[in-house]
Amino acid sequence: MEKQKKTRFKFDAEYQGIARICVVGIGGGGGNAVNSMIEHGLESVEFMVINTDAQDLKKSLAKHKIQAGRELTKGLGAGARPDVGVQAMMECIDEIETALHGFDMVFVTAGMGGGTGTGGVSIVSDIARRLGILVVAIVTKPFEFENKQRMQYALAGIDRLRNNIDTLIIIPNERLLDIADETTNLAEAFQRADNVLSDATRGISDLITKTGLINLDFADVRTTIKDSGTAIMGVETGDIKTGAATITLDAISSPLMDGVSIAGARNVLVNLTAGSIPIKEVNAAMAVIKDEAGTDAEIITGVVVDPEMEGKMRITVIATGFDRVKTPKGREGKKLRLEDDDFGYKGEDNLKVLDKPAWERRGLAEPKKNVTLGEQKIRYLSEDDAPSKKKEPSPSDKVPAFLRKMMD
Missing domain, CATH: 3.40.50.1440 (Tubulin/FtsZ, GTPase domain)
Incomplete structure (x- = not known):
């Protein structure tokens, strides 16, 4: 033992x-x-x-x-x-x-x-x-x-x-x-x-x-976070009278997002905290998240009641599981509005431009072809992944892998 x-x-x-x-x-x-x-x-x-x-x-x-x-x-x-x-x-x-x-x-x-x-x-x-x-x-x-x-x-x-x-x-x-x-x-x-x-x-x-109206357990969070790589986060606190939709828009267009959209994320974790939360406000906030993240994203939501937040709402959004793609230049530094369309039809002279693929018009990197969700991240097994045997570890076993590689 x-x-x-x-x-x-x-x-x-x-x-x-x-x-x-x-x-x-x-x-x-x-x-x-x-x-x-x-x-x-x-x-x-x-x-x-x-x-x-x-x-x-x-x-x-x-x-x-x-x-x-x-x-x-x-x-x-x-x-x-x-x-x-x-x-x-x-x-x-x-x-x-x-x-x-x-x-x-x-x-x-x-x-x-x-x-x-x-x-x-x-x-x-x-x-x-x-x-x-x-x-x-x-x-x-x-x-x-x-x-x-x-x-x-x-x-x-x-x-x-x-x-x-x-x-x-x-x-x-x-x-x-x-x-x-x-x-x-x-x-x-x-x-x-x-x-x-x-x-x-x-x-x-x-x-x-924290105990909330909508509780998440550790397994929910683990599913979103484990092996997900780089994530982006936005957080915003505002007067609940301004509306949850507005606060959510501010959160996902925060400068802390570094110009990156949550669109394309496989997992989105949302935490809504307030003194009291009308159900219509929860629905409004999640509608914004769903519209921006897309239908393929798995969205995990928690709603926490904090008496000290009476009259206010704090929304934290953490998106994981996607390649970082910079938003078009027209978006950077501006408040995101879901109805914005910088790439729509602009008259007959623009028809030839519209013949180009959307990703090319938007100045984004060419999308990878035939890539499934399971192929987006490949991690090859190494000795470190092998089941540990019940033996006394050698001194080198405690040296992190990246340091051992530097010493080899």
């Missing part, structure tokens, strides 16, 4: 019997996001932070903390070097594995471009996946005013991360400026980024952990 893993972390017993969810903030940006979630009252999840900066770690509001790279960095941080972040995580890989043991779902969050978060988020995600945990990564890309090297580090880190998660949500910080005004200062801009990470996590976790 396999030995029960021991952990120095004591998690709340009240969560036994339901899906156990943990939010792991990695590095300074991830730690700030966790603090924002705690301050905003995100409930029914556990919080953990991992950092190489001992001073920053002390400021965390999370109950569970791991200092990575004690010997390597001496508690002074990774110096904005992702390779140091990787080495620091490898130093405490056993401690991270023990801390994650027993969870059903893990959110890993980090600000990409620095050292600890960029280097460490792939390590933590890989450990969680090896434990059979559903992994959602929610990360930010740097603002354009940050140095070029930081953006290069961020993009490289995101590429590594893609292979170690079930779902990846990327928040481009630059897009936050589109919803800021001229008086927004630097500190407020970074706070907005933290708030978006919090909203994204809440939008998924509330569907599982």
